[in-house]
Amino acid sequence: MDYKNFDIEDFITEQSFINYYLGTNLTDIEFWEEWVKRNPDKSELIIEAKSRLDDIFIKLPDNEYEEEYSRFQKSIGITNSAPTKINPVVRKMPGWWSLNKVAAVVAFLVVCSLLYFTRNVQDSGKNLAEAELSEPKIIEKFARRGQKNTIVLKDGSKIKLNSGSKIEFPENFGEKTREVFLEGEAFFDVEHDATRPFIVNSGGVRTKVLGTSFNIKNSKTHNKVEVALVTGKVEVFQQVSQEKITLAPHELLEVNSETNRVVKRNFEPGNELGWKDGIIQFKEAKLNEIEEVLESWYDIEIQFKQIPHNKGFTGEFDNESLETVLQGLSYAIGFKFKLEGNKVTIY
Amino acid sequence: MxxxxxxxxxxxxxxxxxxxxxxxxxxxxxxxxxxxxxxxxxxxxxxxxxxxxxxxxxxxxxxxxxxxxxxxxxxxxxxxxxxxxxxxxxxxxxxxxxxxxDYDDYKYLAIFSTEHLLIEQEKNEERLRKLKEGIKQLSKREKEIIFLFYYEGYSYKQIEKQTGLKYQSIKNLMYRALQRLKGFIYILAFLILHLII
CATH class of the missing domain: 1.10.1740 (Rna Polymerase Sigma Factor; Chain: A)
Incomplete structure (x- = not known):
């Protein structure tokens, strides 16, 4: 079947896709994971299809599922720690064929590795030189002001870039690490790979993870980098002070890039990460913060003819138009505004 | 297929x-x-x-x-x-x-229950009201098909057998039902976030 012409409705009514989404059938999981990797242009469609399925299902998060699964295994006395993979038992494949296939694959691998090994021995010096000469190609992705952008990396990790942010990463990750460079704010959902840590470099702070989801915000106007962890575990290195801090879920680390001061606190994910669902949140926000957020979110310029008195605004706007947001703010803070094209005048 | x-x-x-x-x-x-x-x-x-x-x-x-x-x-x-x-x-x-x-009377209703939303999200009454409206608009047939397909894991062929409907009408019914629920994704996205956390 040609899934390339599939529309969102086609995906969410396709049984194998649902099995992949639910994680209930290994064959389907493998098929779709491969398909998603091969069709990076479809990644946004796939993400949207999955979120449409979230209308119908409420899944238990992966980490909790793993806990439940090992509890189940213990309760029935399965002692091996490695999970038995979902195995389509019913697949009837004549024994000789699968044996033959295995043998063929093994033979192929042996030949390949022999070839590789002998070649390597012969011209290992030359290879090294070549490897050093060929610079890895760096890819840059942006979310322009007024936009957000979701990127799926080759390893399956997802990055949602907030407005006015940029991320750089090599076309192919190295063998030891997966490094990316961030300016601005992004939410990361990192595919687990114990052999290759995922490292985000941002404003002199290195955040290292194996597989987890977290948010990083690097604000130049506030001279600070914030790392907020949702699930899993991350290690944060402050490069100047060489300090290393481990975060647990719900913990947020604030690094001041001027003073190098580091503060760890708990956070309310509903409050800090709303941006990725289109929710603008303010918590006792001063005017300059409101200005910065709105300018980037809606791609506008705000001019103050008069500075309104604002003690700190708290509130949220869920997928609202600029006009609605301005109206809400103008009532709450007490100002008048004029909206012309992408220019807003406050008076 | x-x-x-x-x-x-x-x-x-x-x-x-x-x-x-x-x-x-x-x-x-x-x-x-x-x-x-x-x-x-x-x-x-x-x-x-x-x-x-x-x-x-x-x-x-x-x-x-x-x-x-x-x-x-x-x-x-x-x-x-x-x-x-x-x-x-x-x-x-x-x-x-x-x-x-009784399970058979209740099952279709259960998956469209909004009780969990009430508990997780008290302040979003407006959203909840919208979701409830969307669900109300679904016909019993649509609910039944969604349950058979998504929850019980019936294939289209099996649903054809069970309901006597043709493949195309089943797909059409399903599209329409999903379309009605479409506007409410964000509620569930919010909810999922809560669940993860």
Whole structure:
């Protein structure tokens, strides 16, 4: 079947896709994971299809599922720690064929590795030189002001870039690490790979993870980098002070890039990460913060003819138009505004 | 043209292996059904721990009583019903439910329950109202098909057999139903975020 012409409705009514989404059938999981990797242009469609399925299902998060699964295994006395993979038992494949296939694959691998090994021995010096000469190609992705952008990396990790942010990463990750460079704010959902840590470099702070989801915000106007962890575990290195801090879920680390001061606190994910669902949140926000957020979110310029008195605004706007947001703010803070094209005048 | 990995003979085979005491069969059944069971259970009782324990107990029971299990054609349908009965009993014990509703009357309603939203998201009354409206607009047929397809894991062929409808009308009904629920994604996205956290 040609899934390339599939529309969102086609995906969410396709049984194998649902099995992949639910994680209930290994064959389907493998098929779709491969398909998603091969069709990076479809990644946004796939993400949207999955979120449409979230209308119908409420899944238990992966980490909790793993806990439940090992509890189940213990309760029935399965002692091996490695999970038995979902195995389509019913697949009837004549024994000789699968044996033959295995043998063929093994033979192929042996030949390949022999070839590789002998070649390597012969011209290992030359290879090294070549490897050093060929610079890895760096890819840059942006979310322009007024936009957000979701990127799926080759390893399956997802990055949602907030407005006015940029991320750089090599076309192919190295063998030891997966490094990316961030300016601005992004939410990361990192595919687990114990052999290759995922490292985000941002404003002199290195955040290292194996597989987890977290948010990083690097604000130049506030001279600070914030790392907020949702699930899993991350290690944060402050490069100047060489300090290393481990975060647990719900913990947020604030690094001041001027003073190098580091503060760890708990956070309310509903409050800090709303941006990725289109929710603008303010918590006792001063005017300059409101200005910065709105300018980037809606791609506008705000001019103050008069500075309104604002003690700190708290509130949220869920997928609202600029006009609605301005109206809400103008009532709450007490100002008048004029909206012309992408220019807003406050008076 | 669509995968048939939940068809009846496969299910019957797997179930018979379990009845013969195969741990592996139980393990496969667990992995193939867990997320759907959780989803269904959570819509009945929006309390993660209760649902987790309920499923845990369900599988422990299956294992302890495997020799005495009767034949089953559709494993997932069987498990959903068993979980339903266990959770409803619990609700009754806790004084939250007075009469025991019948699974067949209740199942379509259950997956469109908005009770969990009420608990997670008190302040978003407006959103909740919208979701409820969307759900109200779904016909009984649409709910039935969504339940058969998404929850019980019926293939289109099996739904054709069950409902007497043609493949194309089933797809059409499903599209329309999903379209109605479309506007409400963000509520659930919010909810999922809550769940993860």
């Amino acid at each position: 669509y995968s048939e990995n939940l068809n009846e003979t496969e299910d019957e085979n797997l179930w018979n292996q379990l009845r013969n005491g195969s741990v592996k069969a139980l393990d496969i059944i667990y992995q193939q059904n867990y997320q759907v069971l959780f989803s269904f259970g959570y819509k009945l009782i929006p309390d993660k721990e209760i649902v987790k324990d309920g499923i845990q107990e369900l599988f422990a029971n299956l294992w302890n009583k495997h020799a005495g299990l009767s034949q089953v054609k559709k494993i997932r349908a069987y498990l959903l019903k068993a979980l339903f009965n266990a959770l409803i009993k619990q609700k009754q014990l806790n004084g939250l439910q007075e009469i025991l509703p």
